[in-house]
Every structure is written in structure tokens, then in C-alpha cells.
Amino acid sequence: MTQGYRVAIVGATGLVGRTMATVLCERHFPVRSLRMFASARSAGSSLEWNGRSIVVEEARPDAFADIDLALFSAGASTSRELAPAAVAAGAIVVDNSSAWRMDPDIPLVVPEVNPDDVAWNKGIIANPNCSTIQMVVALDPLHRARGIRRIVVDTYQSVGGTGNKGVAELREQVAQDAAGVALTPNVYPHPIAFNLVPQIDSFLPDGSTKEEAKMVNETRKIMHAPLIKVIATTVRVPVLCAHSEAVHVGFERPITPDEAREFLRRAPGVIVEDDPSRSIYPTPRDKIGRDEVFVGRIRSNDVFENGLSMWIVADNIRKGAATNAVQIAEELARRGLLANRKERLNVVRG
Ligand SMILES: NC(=O)c1ccc[n+]([C@@H]2O[C@H](COP(=O)([O-])OP(=O)(O)OC[C@H]3O[C@@H](n4cnc5c(N)ncnc54)[C@H](OP(=O)(O)O)[C@@H]3O)[C@@H](O)[C@H]2O)c1
Known part of the structure; x- marks a missing residue:
């Protein structure tokens, strides 16, 4: 994938979500497209990113078709409700909430410490507490x-x-x-x-x-x-x-x-x-x-x-949340684990 990834931020209007968008830009993460999601309260407002204005959409279970990477930062109940839908639609979720951190089936990753744990993800990777x-x-x-x-x-x-x-x-x-x-x-x-x-x-x-x-x-x-x-x-x-x-x-x-x-x-x-x-x-x-x-x-x-x-x-907000999440995404990209997840899922489902 030469043109980059289709990225979504859920909780894009929050302190962490806004910083995630900034950090993606600063670290030159290969973004092909960026969609911003928040609650119905913010839907229709717009956020500036990389010199353009992006309209905020309401985060809903059917919103994640054609997303490679979903960075979630909208609280544990939103993650519990929407992250499985994003994974089912083919995205990899890096989740900043406490919803999945201690689930034994979900890696909890700090790239300086346990980068190899990204490899056994089943669609969700948890970002630890700040x-x-x-x-x-x-x-x-x-x-x-x-x-x-x-x-x-x-x-x-x-x-x-x-x-x-x-x-x-x-x-x-x-x-x-x-x-x-x-x-x-x-x-x-x-x-x-x-x-x-x-x-x-x-x-x-x-x-x-x-x-x-x-x-x-x-x-x-x-x-x-x-x-x-x-x-x-x-x-x-x-x-x-x-x-x-x-x-x-x-x-x-x-x-x-x-x-x-x-x-x-x-x-x-x-x-x-x-x-x-x-x-x-x-x-x-x-x-x-x-x-x-x-x-x-x-x-x-x-x-x-x-x-x-x-x-x-x-x-x-940075190393304790947004930067760590983007570093996890970089680790996934480096290992070829972000691209074509949907196709890989289809092969597994066969
Ligand atoms: N701040 C930190 O240092 C830090 C560190 C590590 C982890 N975290 C975790 O990161 C998450 C966000 O923290 P934050 O500090 O950025 O909080 P925040 O500034 O209060 O932002 C919360 C974000 O979640 C969105 N949201 C709330 N309810 C929603 C819903 N039902 N559906 C979709 N979006 C919804 C909000 O959208 P609206 O604007 O539409 O309300 C907003 O974009 C939390 O899980 C927090 O525990 C935070």
C-alpha cells in the first residue's frame, strides 16, 4: 500500500483525539484519508487537520466500512459498543480507553517495552493508562x-x-x-x-x-x-x-x-x-x-x-495517550499488519 492507510479517530473532538490527529501529522504517519468521529453533539462541526477542514461525523456501528486503522479515544462504553463493529468491518482498533486492557485476548502495548505483543492481536490493541x-x-x-x-x-x-x-x-x-x-x-x-x-x-x-x-x-x-x-x-x-x-x-x-x-x-x-x-x-x-x-x-x-x-x-496527553497509540499503529504498519486486514480476514473465514 503506497498511498497510506484509511484512518478514523473516534473521540476526535477530545483532548486526546485532537492530539492523535496532530501526532499522525507530525510523525508523517502514512494517512490516505482521515475521518473524524465523535458523539451526536459534535456531528456536523469541523476540525482542521493538515491544512484542511474535516467534518465530524457521529460515531455509529455502521461507520467503519473501508477503514484500515481506527484510533478510539471516546471512553470505555463507546469502545465496548463500537470497537467490535469496527473490527468486524475490517479495521484494526487501537483503543485508548480502559475497556479491553486487562482482557487476556487483547495485547496491551507500550512500543518501547513490548512491541512484539502487537503481533498476536485479534483486531483490538489496548493503549495503557497514562x-x-x-x-x-x-x-x-x-x-x-x-x-x-x-x-x-x-x-x-x-x-x-x-x-x-x-x-x-x-x-x-x-x-x-x-x-x-x-x-x-x-x-x-x-x-x-x-x-x-x-x-x-x-x-x-x-x-x-x-x-x-x-x-x-x-x-x-x-x-x-x-x-x-x-x-x-x-x-x-x-x-x-x-x-x-x-x-x-x-x-x-x-x-x-x-x-x-x-x-x-x-x-x-x-x-x-x-x-x-x-x-x-x-x-x-x-x-x-x-x-x-x-x-x-x-x-x-x-x-x-x-x-x-x-x-x-x-x-x-502525548506519551500517555496519543503518541503511544500512533506508535502502536507505526509498529503494526512496520510489520505489515495494517494493510489488507479485510482480505486477510476473508482468507481466514474462507
Ligand atoms: N486525557 C488523558 O490523559 C488520557 C490518557 C489516557 C487515556 N485517556 C482516555 O481517552 C479517552 C478520551 O479522553 P479525553 O481526555 O480526550 O476526553 P475528552 O476531552 O472528554 O473527549 C472525549 C471524546 O469522546 C467523545 N465521545 C463522548 N461520548 C461519545 C459517544 N457516546 N460516542 C462517540 N464519541 C463520544 C467526545 O465527543 P463530543 O465532543 O461529541 O462529546 C470527545 O471527542 C477516555 O477513555 C480516557 O480515559 C485519556
Whole structure:
């Protein structure tokens, strides 16, 4: 296929969907045609892409004929409803929601970590949770070198992780606070302006949240390491975009901070920014718009045997969502798994 692929974005008006369109363009993904889908609310509006205006269509089960690649980013219920229809119509779906991530029949992929898992897809590939993606990009190279036994992670997650409505709520509450107006939480259980909320998603019976459980389960699945022990506390913070994480790790074998920096400097998609003498470490504000995962504050800890601590920052809309999804599509294209899926399906159905 020399002219590229027929691509659809479902959730095209969202924070992630818009960024997917941008990233396709930036990375010169071979797009033959691009269709934009959202809910009935946005149908008929238009979005600019690559110098042209594309009319947004309502996402419906019969909308996916003649699509090679469907990038889904419209929430889990939309994915559950529409992704199987897209696959049946011959598309490969890269799904950004939580709908399929822990399904044993569906690969969960971070291309820097487990690219080969794209090969066993049956039509859907899941894009992991944003906080998990940035953590495994930084930890997998260290795991390969010294073997990880335990991870304790505390997150500082931006409101961009909640999409357009999270960003709107923070901006509105900051203005209301300045005007002396009482803050009424809408998106989060408490005001987010000048505050921290240690609850992302709903609570599970064991007292953890679903977001925390995602970090535990998805990390093990992506790294093919079911025995790693992980505990997460996930916190929403009044930052517009980019998530940060304080991560404490216990290894099977000794590892020094210098060795860790060296492993990370050689790792794909990672940038080490670590010079405490000059206050150099990543902060979320200066990583907005970047596709890499940034690591600093690397130091030993004696809480764990062979312990190491670090600070990990990445743009959650980009590497945590849109960029990772497009990288999965690139991986599929490189392996010849995107073209002619419909024909291959017909051969299998015979
Ligand atoms: N933001 C992040 O950092 C991040 C990271 C990883 C994963 N995710 C996941 O990505 C998805 C989208 O996140 P977002 O941040 O982009 O949210 P968002 O800004 O709120 O956008 C949601 C998108 O979904 C569309 N949508 C909603 N209901 C729909 C329906 N019934 N049918 C078709 N389209 C529908 C919306 O269309 P309308 O404009 O028409 O309402 C909009 O395009 C979610 O599953 C989220 O969990 C987000």
C-alpha cells in the first residue's frame, strides 16, 4: 500500500483525539484519508487537520466500512459498543480507553517495552493508562538490567487526564477563587484549584482506587512480570497537563544511581535530566508537548534491598495517550499488519 492507510479517530473532538490527529501529522504517519468521529453533539462541526477542514461525523456501528486503522479515544462504553463493529468491518482498533486492557485476548502495548505483543492481536490493541505508560517506559530498562521486585509509586496527575472537562474545571475554579466565589466541585469530588485530591476513579473494596489497580495490573501485563509487587497512590493535582510520579523500586541485584542513569540514557524514549547541584530535574510545566519520558532525582534508597528512587514526568496527553497509540499503529504498519486486514480476514473465514 503506497498511498497510506484509511484512518478514523473516534473521540476526535477530545483532548486526546485532537492530539492523535496532530501526532499522525507530525510523525508523517502514512494517512490516505482521515475521518473524524465523535458523539451526536459534535456531528456536523469541523476540525482542521493538515491544512484542511474535516467534518465530524457521529460515531455509529455502521461507520467503519473501508477503514484500515481506527484510533478510539471516546471512553470505555463507546469502545465496548463500537470497537467490535469496527473490527468486524475490517479495521484494526487501537483503543485508548480502559475497556479491553486487562482482557487476556487483547495485547496491551507500550512500543518501547513490548512491541512484539502487537503481533498476536485479534483486531483490538489496548493503549495503557497514562500513568502506567510513563512508569514502564522508565522502569523496563532497569528491570531488564537488574530485575525489579517491588515498586511503590505516588502520582501527581494533571487535570488534562480528565479531558476537556478537567481542564475547564481547574481554569474556572482558579478564576472563581480569585473572585472570592465559593468553589463547587463538579468533575472531582473536591475543589481542585489550590488543592490535591487523593482519589482518581472510584474506590474498590480493598480501599484502593481503580486508577491505582490499573497501575498495578497493567504494569505486570506490559512488562510480562506477574510477580512484581506494586502499590500506587494516585493523586489529582492542579496542574493543567503532564503527570509526575515519585517512584521507589527494590531490585533483585544491586544497582547504583550512576548505573541507572547510564541504562536510562541508552533507553528508547527516555531522557535523563538529573543534576541536583543546579536544580535540574523534570517538572510537568516544561514537558507539555514532549513525547519522551523524563527521569530525574535518581538516588539510592535503603528502604528496600537494592533500592532506588526517582522522579518521572511525561505529557499524559502525548506519551500517555496519543503518541503511544500512533506508535502502536507505526509498529503494526512496520510489520505489515495494517494493510489488507479485510482480505486477510476473508482468507481466514474462507
Ligand atoms: N486525557 C488523558 O490523559 C488520557 C490518557 C489516557 C487515556 N485517556 C482516555 O481517552 C479517552 C478520551 O479522553 P479525553 O481526555 O480526550 O476526553 P475528552 O476531552 O472528554 O473527549 C472525549 C471524546 O469522546 C467523545 N465521545 C463522548 N461520548 C461519545 C459517544 N457516546 N460516542 C462517540 N464519541 C463520544 C467526545 O465527543 P463530543 O465532543 O461529541 O462529546 C470527545 O471527542 C477516555 O477513555 C480516557 O480515559 C485519556
